[in-house]
Amino acid sequence: MRYIILLTWALFCLAPVLWFLSIGFRPRTEIITPQPIYFPTFSLDAWQMIWHDWPMASYLRNSVLAIIGSVVIDLVLAIPAAYSLARYSYRGRDDIGFYILSTRMMAPAIVAIPIFFLFRNLGLLDTVWALMLVFAAVNLSLVTWIIRSYMLDLPHEIEDAARTDGASDLSILVLIIIPVCAPGIITASVIAAIFAINEFFFTLLIASTQNSYTLSVALANFTGGSDGIIYNAIALVAFLAFAPVFLLVLAIQHHLSRGLTMGAVKG
Amino acid sequence: MNQSAISGNRVRRRPLWRRKLFPYLLVAPAVIYLMAITLYPGVYAIYQSLFFVRFNEWTFVGLENYRELFADADFWASLWNTFVIGGIALTIEFVVALSLAVLCYRDKFIRGWRIIFLVPMLFMPSAVSYIWKLAFNDGRVISDLLTRLGLIDARLDFLGNVDLARLSLIVTDVWQWTPFLFIIFVGALQGQDAEIEEAARLDGASWWSLFWNISLPIMRPIIAVALILRAIDITTMFASVFIITGGTPGGTTETISYFIYRMGFKTFNFGYASAASFVVLVATIIIAQLFVKRFFHSGKD
Numbered sequence: 001m002r003y004i005i006l007l008t009w010a011l012f013c014l015a016p017v018l019w020f021l022s023i024g025f026r027p028r029t030e031i032i033t034p035q036p037i038y039f040p041t042f043s044l045d046a047w048q049m050i051w052h053d054w055p056m057a058s059y060l061r062n063s064v065l066a067i068i069g070s071v072v073i074d075l076v077l078a079i080p081a082a083y084s085l086a087r088y089s090y091r092g093r094d095d096i097g098f099y100i101l102s103t104r105m106m107a108p109a110i111v112a113i114p115i116f117f118l119f120r121n122l123g124l125l126d127t128v129w130a131l132m133l134v135f136a137a138v139n140l141s142l143v144t145w146i147i148r149s150y151m152l153d154l155p156h157e158i159e160d161a162a163r164t165d166g167a168s169d170l171s172i173l174v175l176i177i178i179p180v181c182a183p184g185i186i187t188a189s190v191i192a193a194i195f196a197i198n199e200f201f202f203t204l205l206i207a208s209t210q211n212s213y214t215l216s217v218a219l220a221n222f223t224g225g226s227d228g229i230i231y232n233a234i235a236l237v238a239f240l241a242f243a244p245v246f247l248l249v250l251a252i253q254h255h256l257s258r259g260l261t262m263g264a265v266k267g
Numbered sequence: 268m269n270q271s272a273i274s275g276n277r278v279r280r281r282p283l284w285r286r287k288l289f290p291y292l293l294v295a296p297a298v299i300y301l302m303a304i305t306l307y308p309g310v311y312a313i314y315q316s317l318f319f320v321r322f323n324e325w326t327f328v329g330l331e332n333y334r335e336l337f338a339d340a341d342f343w344a345s346l347w348n349t350f351v352i353g354g355i356a357l358t359i360e361f362v363v364a365l366s367l368a369v370l371c372y373r374d375k376f377i378r379g380w381r382i383i384f385l386v387p388m389l390f391m392p393s394a395v396s397y398i399w400k401l402a403f404n405d406g407r408v409i410s411d412l413l414t415r416l417g418l419i420d421a422r423l424d425f426l427g428n429v430d431l432a433r434l435s436l437i438v439t440d441v442w443q444w445t446p447f448l449f450i451i452f453v454g455a456l457q458g459q460d461a462e463i464e465e466a467a468r469l470d471g472a473s474w475w476s477l478f479w480n481i482s483l484p485i486m487r488p489i490i491a492v493a494l495i496l497r498a499i500d501i502t503t504m505f506a507s508v509f510i511i512t513g514g515t516p517g518g519t520t521e522t523i524s525y526f527i528y529r530m531g532f533k534t535f536n537f538g539y540a541s542a543a544s545f546v547v548l549v550a551t552i553i554i555a556q557l558f559v560k561r562f563f564h565s566g567k568d
Contacts, residue, residue, distance in 0.1 A: 002370050002371075005366075005367075005370060006367065006370060006377060009363070009384065010380075010383050012442070013383060013384055013386055013387050013442075013446070014386065016387075016398050016399075016402065016442065017386055017387070017390075017398075019402075019408070020398045020401075023401065031401075031405075031406065032405050032406060033406075034407075035407075035411065036406055036407055076296075077297040077300055080293040080296065080297075081293060081294045081296070081297035081298070083293055084290040084291070084293035085294060088289075088290035088293075090287065090290050090291065093290070096294055096298060098560055099298065099301070100297060100298065100301060101559070102559070103301050103304075104496075104499065105499050105551055105555050105559065106305055106548075106551065107502065107503040107523070107524055107547060107551065108503060108505070108524065109503065109505070109523065109524040109527040109528060109544065109547070110308070110309075110312070110527070110544045110545075110547055110548045110551070111304065111305060111308035111309075111312075111544070112527065112528070112531065113308075113312065113527075113531045113537055113540055113541055114307065114308030114309075114311035114312050114315070114541075115304065115308055116532075117311070118307070118308070118311075134304070136300075137300065137301065137304035137305075140297060140300065140301060141301070144297060169289055198391050198392055198393075200505065200506040200509075201503075201505045201506070201524070201528075204509075215391065216392075216393050216394075219393045219394060219397065220509070220510060228405075229397070229400075229405065231397065231405070231406075234394065234397045235394075235397075237394070238390055238391065238398075241390075241391050241394070242390050242394075245389045245390075246386075246389050249382070249389060250382065253382065256385075256450050256454070257450050257452075257453065258454065260447060260450065260451055260496075261451050261454075261489065261492050261493060261496065262492075262496075264488070264489055264493075265451055265454045265455050265458065265492075266458055
């Protein structure tokens with residue numbers, strides 16, 4: 001009984017994925033038909049199409065640049081912040097921590113219009129730099145909180161010992177704390193990268209032309225005028241983005257529940 | 268400070284104010300960055316909401332945008348839609364995820380394969396929206412499968428009917444994000460003490476009483492955190508609305524995010540959209556202060 005329930009859900013998870021994969025490798029004519037076709041003819045039309053009809057290389061480059069750039073910005077800002085929140089006690093600390101957390105709750109739509117005008121005035125609209133800055137802001141709260149949670153676990157003796165040896169606070173952070181917290185930092189980076197790949201709303205507003213499309217938004221423009229939506233190309237790009245995400249998640253599997261709850265689960 | 272003091276014991280001799288300032292300096296860059304991207308837009312939205320904006324021409328209208336907004340049936344409808352669609356989706360996701368987690372968390376075999384349960388979560392939301400747009404609508408797969416099972420006679424029009432349009436958004440969300448709750452719950456259940464469980468089982472406790480009396484109380488703060496995070500993301504639901512329904516039929520699937528987007532970037536009524544943003548922002552802050560603060564404090568340490 002247990003296995004039947006689990007198997008049913010596994011099927012519900014996988015069947016749409018396999019079917020969508022089959023969409024990616026079938027000709028256009030077999031996608032939107034009066035009767036759905038479950039066993040299509042194999043075709044690489046869409047594969048040719050995504051590389052020839054669209055600047056796929058530029059979409060990929062934009063995605064990679066925006067993601068890596070945003071994660072780097074996040075780490076530079078979040079590691080010191082997390083260290084401060086986890087290892088010091090001072091007035092206002094909890095309020096500062098909560099403020100950082102609360103930005104995670106902000107709906108993108110609330111800040112969308114001012115941010116649109118901000119980047120327009122800075123002349124950054126439709127650039128990958130703007131995407132980088134926005135993705136970093138979106139993920140900063142969760143990166144900070146995840147790393148903070150890992151830093152909270154460390155015993156205080158670590159710093160005390162180093163301090164009696166005369167190490168400065170900054171060198172303690174760089175030489176001792178960061179290496180010990182590497183799993184937390186990696187988990188936070190992976191989750192931030194995934195969220196950046198997924199980001200849709202801001203990218204839609206900021207990337208007004210193909211110049212700065214990422215994969216996530218490029219999908220929504222795979223329409224061929226009167227041809228309608230080009231599903232087989234969409235499917236292939238979906239799997240193109242899925243593959244690295246899948247590998248990253250496999251690598252951090254055991255830290256995933258902790259990362260996704262921003263440190264609340266110590267699983 | 269002289270040379271010998273620096274080379275001697277730097278930490279001890281450093282002036283008190285500098286030591287007190289240090290943690291603030293560490294956290295400051297992150298806070299300033301976030302303020303630039305949240306506080307500045309907040310102030311900007313309040314200011315802009317007092318104007319009627321047409322291209323680069325701003326006309327001061329006072330609170331007119333707010334008066335209009337509170338009388339706008341579309342605005343209230345979008346809040347209601349967000350609540351209905353999000354509420355149903357979140358309930359289903361919670362029940363399914365918790366049940367699956369309880370069924371498999373001590374099972375070594377399934378634990379090895381649990382990545383399968385995570386697969387939907389690993390696709391981009393825009394891609395997932397197209398999967399279900401094709402399945403429900405353009406490709407008519409769901410209709411076809413239901414017909415084959417003998418459940419319906421004619422093709423269903425998933426965009427033409429209020430309930431069916433909402434259902435397609437709910438299914439899309441449930442499919443993609445149940446794994447999010449599932450993996451968190453599995454992590455929480457695995458984290459609990461296996462020995463206590465074993466002892467209770469030897470005492471003859473049924474799995475239900477084990478779950479109800481031991482697991483659930485331990486998990487309560489984690490459940491709260493997980494549901495809060497999921498609820499935040501559901502209320503900001505956008506990609507699936509944008510791609511699958513576009514708010515049809517008759518605006519009944521328009522969420523609050525889509526409403527603000529439509530007002531700002533389709534009708535270019537920026538002042539009005541800013542007024543709506545500000546109202547939602549105030550609501551968010553109130554909710555955050557009331558609920559989130561409490562649960563995240565109990566969730567730490």
